[in-house]
Amino acid sequence: MGDYFERIVDLDVTAADAQASAERMIDWMVSRGWLLRETSREAMYSLHVDEGYVAGPAWAEIARNGDVDRMPAPVAVTVGRNAHYGGQGEIAPADAKCPSCGATTVIIDYPQAWEADPAVWQPFSAAIDAWRDSGAGAVACTSCDTTSPITDWRWPWGFALGALAFDFWGWPPLTDEFVAEFTARLGHRVDHHTGKF
Numbered sequence: 001m002g003d004y005f006e007r008i009v010d011l012d013v014t015a016a017d018a019q020a021s022a023e024r025m026i027d028w029m030v031s032r033g034w035l036l037r038e039t040s041r042e043a044m045y046s047l048h049v050d051e052g053y054v055a056g057p058a059w060a061e062i063a064r065n066g067d068v069d070r071m072p073a074p075v076a077v078t079v080g081r082n083a084h085y086g087g088q089g090e091i092a093p094a095d096a097k098c099p100s101c102g103a104t105t106v107i108i109d110y111p112q113a114w115e116a117d118p119a120v121w122q123p124f125s126a127a128i129d130a131w132r133d134s135g136a137g138a139v140a141c142t143s144c145d146t147t148s149p150i151t152d153w154r155w156p157w158g159f160a161l162g163a164l165a166f167d168f169w170g171w172p173p174l175t176d177e178f179v180a181e182f183t184a185r186l187g188h189r190v191d192h193h194t195g196k197f
């Protein structure tokens with residue numbers, strides 16, 4: 001049995017606002033009894049933080065089929081611009097879709113290839129690094145020549161760029177109502193995916 005997470009990434013929050021937004025969301029979840037202020041390092045494997053908020057007494061309210069006898073692991077809150085990957089390690093996204101013309105650039109040509117084509121991935125990778133370091137990075141589309149911010153490109157499920165992410169480790173699936181309210185409170189576009197460590 002592996003360790004699973006369900007992740008919600010805020011795609012639009014700025015790095016400057018991410019900490020305040022994180023605190024506001026944690027305050028809300030603590031006030032509802034879904035989380036505790038207490039943190040733990042147990043059974044969580046987020047790449048950029050090593051402890052998370054422990055599930056609170058009412059945690060099962062926001063999970064489908066929550067077995068109250070089996071406490072989920074902590075919720076890790078990652079603040080700061082990062083690329084978030086659904087799987088173990090940092091496997092490049094399979095493709096990227098241009099926000100201007102909609103053309104898809106294939107990065108990993110499954111099933112012929114299992115790794116990113118270095119020449120295709122390089123400009124995306126460089127733009128992600130530039131964005132992480134400075135807040136701005138862009139890539140030109142090979143189909144329409146339009147250069148778009150890396151954060152506007154569309155990614156396949158399981159890959160997201162954002163300055164604030166919440167990883168629910170070992171939780172049963174979160175309810176649609178919770179995810180909807182969570183998203184409304186963030187006030188931005190989100191990416192919502194699951195992954196396995």
Ligand SMILES: [Zn+2]
Nearest residue numbers: 098101141144
């Ligand atoms: Zn294009």
